[in-house]
Amino acid sequence: MGRVFITGMGVVSSLGFGRKPYWEALVEGRSGISEVSLFDTSNLPRNLGGEVKGFVATDFMSEQEARRMGRCSAFSVAAARMAAEDAGLTEKDLAGERTAVVVGTTMGEANVLGELQQAWIHEGTEAVRPAKLPRYGTTLLPIHVARAFGASGMVQTLPAACAAGNYAIGFAADQIRSGRADVAITGAVEIIEKLEYAGFVRLGAMSPDLCQPFDQNRKGLILGEGSTMLILESEERVVRRGATPLAEVGGYGLACDAHHITRPHPEGEGSISAMRQAIQSSGLTPDDVDHINAHGTGTAANDAIEAKVIREIFGDRELPVTSIKSMIGHCMGASSAMESVACVMTLQTGIIPPTINYETPDPDCPVHVVANEKREAKVDVVLNNALAFGGYDAVVCFANPGRLPEGTGEAAEGEAS
């Protein structure tokens, strides 16, 4: 029982590898969006993506390890290794049964499946190499990470679409609080894959040029990719090893719209519930929240509903809201994990990264957007929003260490396991 702290963060992103370069780019308002080079987009009316460039798996793992996994797993192992190093932990420190590995995603190793299916479709079953088949399992994401450290306890994959990062981080924190683990490697991962890209184009959800969250002229999202892994540790473990926590994981809220598979609830009912739960389970009131890292996809429906939800809970308060999807695109399952790094770094530095491409305020999005330039502010408590496909809503609260009341995020009295 007790508090759960973030002690390390690892990032694979279109803006660089590791939390430092990633954060510097976010603060500068640099865009990671470029023309997609992973596959041919010439027959599609869109060609932009927040693609991870220059990723060499063997910079983060042995050739033998790299050979047994796809791009998605390689991102997560790389992010996990960077997170461990950031936390000052060796592989030995993360080995054993008391380390949980919980990873979120939307599509997992989609390109492994894509390659297998291309071989099958064009050349027949015999062209499919049996040795490649086992590389597809979505559950491999945490398993590859666990193998990298010798972790031998819980390995879980939570595919909660665009809320997967928050689902994973919240659930991993729960497992530490309930005593089922002492430390967790958790986060999420996503890659841009051909079928997924074409599907979003066909849904009419993709912008042809810019991602402009909360802007009146926003034209849609731009897909991105990447991975963030966090090291979460129990308070007792942090104290024992004398580690310096980066931030505390507060409570989190989950709800389901039960409304439409791709569109948000028109009144934002699920989102309101998830945000309120995140605040209440952190022992806070809305007035205690200093900043919101928004889901902010840049689609007409999401941003308007999210803005409405924020107004519903926080009223007219000048609460700074930003969406880093304007810079890295919508990294799907990974997005809220990628955004958690921004939340933690904002807590650490007092700097809120900008929402770039913000040109024209939208009366339907009456929130206080951190427009185009970073802003300095005193931030002790931040909410990370994720409002996903399937009506999955998940909001996580992060805070500066010691800022949250005792008992934050713990199970209700008498019901803990």
Next chain:
Amino acid sequence: MRPLAITGVGQVSPLGLGVEALREAFADPEAAAKRAFEGEPEVLTREKFPEAHSAEVWGFDPNAHLGDKGHRNFDRLTKYLIVAAKLALEDAGVKKDGKFLGALTPEQVGICSSTAYGSLDSITELNLVAELEDPRYINPARFPNTVINAAAGYVSIWEDLRAPNATIVDGNCGALDAVLSCETHLAHRRADAFLVGGGDVITEVLYLALRRLGAIAGGSAKSAPGARDSQGLHLGEGAAYLLVEREAEAKARGARVRARLRGYGTAFDPPKRQARLLHASSSAVARAVRGALSDAGIEAKDVDVVCSAASGLRPFDGAELSGLAEVFDGTAIAAPKALWGESFSGAAALGMASAVTWIEGATPGPVVVGEAPSKVETVVVTSVGYYGNVSAVVLSS
């Protein structure tokens, strides 16, 4: 873990629909196993796959359960899961004829659902269009089905369940890992009841992949879960949900407590060789089961029967039986996949549903180690993943 009440069971399988169909199957497992593999398959057709033995959900008519509107673009897994959810909610007295009866509201009921390969069918369907025609022609109404959590998302919409919805993908272990998800969220009062389980369906590409890996017992090859001379598995499909609540509140609303979830354990053990991925680990089986027993506060001798994950895939069955032998001394081990084939998350969910019927008086079977107990109070259900991950759950009366 604090015991949780199971107040409803819903299942869709080759044995039929609803908990009664399971009970009937255990009354004569031999006849049930025969029946499960005897129909005229629609997926692995005899014309295309003459060597295949598969257990489909025979004669499933979605219109009979869902009406004739609103589900045209749902995939098969979504339909199975919705029907399993409907049956579980009705069995628990939460809903009737699609309406909440009042004891629980939409905001109080959530979903912890698992699937191993749930979106594979839809991904394949769209990949065929993208590869053979043009990506611009893929059907946007079918695209959502390619996302893994779509099926559980549709369940929430169809049944109007607004509490947290979590999808878990841990290969064969997902349905048992959904128990941990449920326990966690109930402890935090994020909901008052959860549908817990999952499902998987037979697909052509999944069959082809498993056949290419040499996992399928085709033609005259023998598939006998738990037997030393088994030559592979037979594919099956199905979905099952338990309706799980905090016990005191379930009792307060006058619900019938069919059985209890008492403990959960999980373990992962990597293969020794770096290059390997597939791994059958007896030590992970033993650790996961011991963890579940400890979580339940009981000992191995308190367990009446194990509902194993044995599928006919010899290395995995062997590792499981060997791991169970480390923990148990003569306790009966059942291998019910003989009745519905290997259906991954669906099979583990059906395992938990079966355990409920055993606790309520059905005879466990088919038993591959020891003898079926005359009375069952405590069951351990296991699931064994292909990558060295294992989970186990304890259910009791």
